[in-house]
Amino acid sequence: MGESWPPSFVRLSDDARILFLTKDLDLIKKQLYEGLVLKMEDLSVDDLLDDINTDVMTPAWVCFDHEPAKIAENAYAGLLHDGERVFKENALKDGGFEVIVSGHRKGTGSSRETAPQCERWSGIRIVIAASFAPIHERNNINLGQLMGNHEMLIRLQSGEEISLEEFTNKYDPITKLILENGGILPFAKKLNEGMIDLPTISEIERPMTMAEKIIAQKLIGTGGKQCFVSPGDAVLATVDGGYSHEFTTAQVHNFLMLEYGEDYALPNPPKFAVFEDHLLYATGVPRFGPFVEKIQTLRELQVIFQQHTGVRDYSAVNGISPGICHQVAREEFIDVGDFIQATDSHTCMGGASNALTYGVGATEYANLVHNQFAFVKVPESIRFELVGELNPGCTAKDVILHILWYYAKHSDTLDRSMEFGGSGLSSLSMDERATLCNMATECSDKTGICEPDNLTVEWLLERRSDLNEDEIRDAFVFPDEGA
Numbered sequence: 001m002g003e004s005w006p007p008s009f010v011r012l013s014d015d016a017r018i019l020f021l022t023k024d025l026d027l028i029k030k031q032l033y034e035g036l037v038l039k040m041e042d043l044s045v046d047d048l049l050d051d052i053n054t055d056v057m058t059p060a061w062v063c064f065d066h067e068p069a070k071i072a073e074n075a076y077a078g079l080l081h082d083g084e085r086v087f088k089e090n091a092l093k094d095g096g097f098e099v100i101v102s103g104h105r106k107g108t109g110s111s112r113e114t115a116p117q118c119e120r121w122s123g124i125r126i127v128i129a130a131s132f133a134p135i136h137e138r139n140n141i142n143l144g145q146l147m148g149n150h151e152m153l154i155r156l157q158s159g160e161e162i163s164l165e166e167f168t169n170k171y172d173p174i175t176k177l178i179l180e181n182g183g184i185l186p187f188a189k190k191l192n193e194g195m196i197d198l199p200t201i202s203e204i205e206r207p208m209t210m211a212e213k214i215i216a217q218k219l220i221g222t223g224g225k226q227c228f229v230s231p232g233d234a235v236l237a238t239v240d241g242g243y244s245h246e247f248t249t250a251q252v253h254n255f256l257m258l259e260y261g262e263d264y265a266l267p268n269p270p271k272f273a274v275f276e277d278h279l280l281y282a283t284g285v286p287r288f289g290p291f292v293e294k295i296q297t298l299r300e301l302q303v304i305f306q307q308h309t310g311v312r313d314y315s316a317v318n319g320i321s322p323g324i325c326h327q328v329a330r331e332e333f334i335d336v337g338d339f340i341q342a343t344d345s346h347t348c349m350g351g352a353s354n355a356l357t358y359g360v361g362a363t364e365y366a367n368l369v370h371n372q373f374a375f376v377k378v379p380e381s382i383r384f385e386l387v388g389e390l391n392p393g394c395t396a397k398d399v400i401l402h403i404l405w406y407y408a409k410h411s412d413t414l415d416r417s418m419e420f421g422g423s424g425l426s427s428l429s430m431d432e433r434a435t436l437c438n439m440a441t442e443c444s445d446k447t448g449i450c451e452p453d454n455l456t457v458e459w460l461l462e463r464r465s466d467l468n469e470d471e472i473r474d475a476f477v478f479p480d481e482g483a
Contacts, residue, residue: 005125005182006146011161018099018157019092019124021049025081032091040101040153045130048103053078054115054136057107063114064294066250066301068121075118092122101128101153107136111345113251113361116140128153134415141175142363144183172234173199174375184363185259188371201227201235207480209381210449211417214356214477218339220373231380239368240338241271243312243325247278248343250301251362253308256370264370266309271333272369273312274302275325280316311369326350330434331463336452337475341368351437351449352430354456354477356417358447379446381417382407383479386424396432400439408443418443419479421451430459452476 012018019031020038024047030036056078058071065071076087100119106129107115116139119127127140127147140147146167155162168176177196181187190196198221206228208216216229218237229235244252256264266272282288282295306313312333314322322328325342326349334340338355340347343365350357360374368374384403390396407413418440420433428436433450440448450456457472 005144006164006167006180008164009161010126010146010156010164010167011159012156013098015096016099017095017097018101018153019095019097020047021052021100021102022047023049025079025086028079028086029081032087032095039157040150041157045103045150048101050103051105051108052102053109054107054112055109057115058112058118061291062118063112063247064291064298066254066298068114068117068251068254071114072118072121075122092118092124095122097122097124099126099128099153099156100124101150104130105133106131107133107139109133111135111139111359111361113139113142113363116143116145120145126156139361139363141171141179142184142361142367144179144181144186146179172377174234174236178375184367184375185255188367188373189259192371198236201229201233203227206230207483209383209417209479209483210354210419210451210477211356211381211447212378212483213479214337214339215376215378217337229378231378233378235376235378236373237339237376239341239372239374240335241268241333241340242347242365242369243273243275243329243342243344244302244362244365244369245275245278245325245344246298246302248362248365249274249305250298252343252366252369253301253305255363255366259366260370266311266369267372269310270312272309273314273325273329273333274306275314275321275323275328276302276316277314277321277324280319280321309369326438327434335467335475336456336460336472337477339374341365341374345441346438348440348445348447349434349438351440351447352433353460354450354452354475356447356449357437359441379415379417381419381479381483382413383419383421385422386420386428387422388424389427396428396435397439400436400443404439404443408445411444413440413443413445415444415446418445418448419451420448421479425451426453426455430455451478 022028057076059078062071062074062077072093073090075092079086120143127145148167168179178184178187181190201222203225212229215237219227220236220238279295325344326346330350330353334350334353334355336354340350340355340357341360345359347357347359420436437448457469460467460472
């Protein structure tokens with residue numbers, strides 16, 4: 001397919017190999033080890049594996065490696081047949097495959113970015129499936145992987161050349177640009193060099209929710225004009241801060257060195273941080289024994305990243321961590337009205353401070369920590385109007401579990417911003433509000449965010465000597481009437 005990626009027109013190499021992930025696992029083995037060649041025209045989508053879980057693609061133990069090329073050596077290590085690996089070590093990498101093919105809902109389960117990395121660094125650049133899990137699809141986009149359907153594969157196998165636009169036209173204008181420029185990091189570099197023109201953003205005034213207002217305040221490419229956003233809009237927005245932890249920081253550092261050189265620098269280190277909290281107690285645990293050296297490498301590379309960049313340092317001291325990342329961050333550097341992204345699924349906890357906060361993968365984080373902007377698809381919002389007070393013995397955990405049972409169960413919260421307000425919110429402490437926002441991710445939500453009040457001001461002033469009351473109140477974000 002050539003060295004430049006992506007090409008304006010996509011065609012298979014003369015000796016291209018295509019791997020079909022069939023329900024008949026013996027057929028996968030024959031493709032891997034016996035040179036079997038299959039054609040889509042001879043198969044049905046029903047013959048292909050559905051619901052391929054990211055834990056099948058890269059089981060947790062594979063994720064202790066931080067270099068994508070190393071991760072690729074154990075691609076699909078979780079796919080077992082009679083208790084044995086279908087994909088032996090280096091099987092995908094050594095197979096010389098350009099395309100990988102499966103059925104419905106590719107990439108379900110954990111949002112781990114290592115799953116598409118194992119394919120990308122095995123030489124695969126085209127991923128064919130009937131449908132993709134949303135986060136897995138986004139991770140593929142950030143890596144510059146082209147995704148198509150089975151009809152397109154039949155055409156490619158017949159020798160046809162397909163335009164790049166046919167692969168990208170199904171996406172919003174920003175995502176289209178990201179894919180056509182090879183992924184989020186190459187896109188960002190070209191954008192910073194003035195080589196990319198962004199689509200215009202609406203200037204038509206409309207009532208907005210809290211999440212929408214924060215995004216609208218952070219938009220880039222507006223030319224200084226006041227713009228308004230609506231659910232579903234694809235935009236780029238300035239990110240105020242964020243953090244990573246020892247499970248992800250090594251990859252972030254690796255990506256930044258590859259893209260910007262070993263002397264790269266960050267523009268705003270004080271608003272970003274590293275935390276040692278995810279693997280703190282892995283040492284001495286028998287089942288982690290085989291991975292002790294790799295875990296220590298992750299810790300050491302996080303130290304190197306922190307020293308290189310000057311971001312806030314929340315490393316463990318004498319085996320004691322300063323705290324859980326999403327709790328410490330809201331206490332020490334998340335401000336009212338901030339847009340925060342971090343490599344933790346519970347980043348949304350910061351919404352208790354009237355900020356827009358949610359988790360992202362390592363590639364997205366590498367981009368935003370260096371370039372200070374992120375791709376945002378404006379989420380729909382669902383408002384929870386809290387009234388009255390909780391009965392004795394009842395807590396915010398009970399409230400969010402009720403929401404999970406009654407609303408999330410029916411997908412009412414799916415990928416939305418959960419916005420909490422009303423007179424009842426004032427009866428909840430800031431920690432109780434943090435519980436509401438923290439568990440937004442358990443509701444399959446984009447994030448959670450609370451309206452601010454006097455308690456917000458008091459709580460921040462008690463913890464932050466660098467703030468004053470006027471600054472905090474001036475940054476308050478409330479939803480517009482009718483939003």
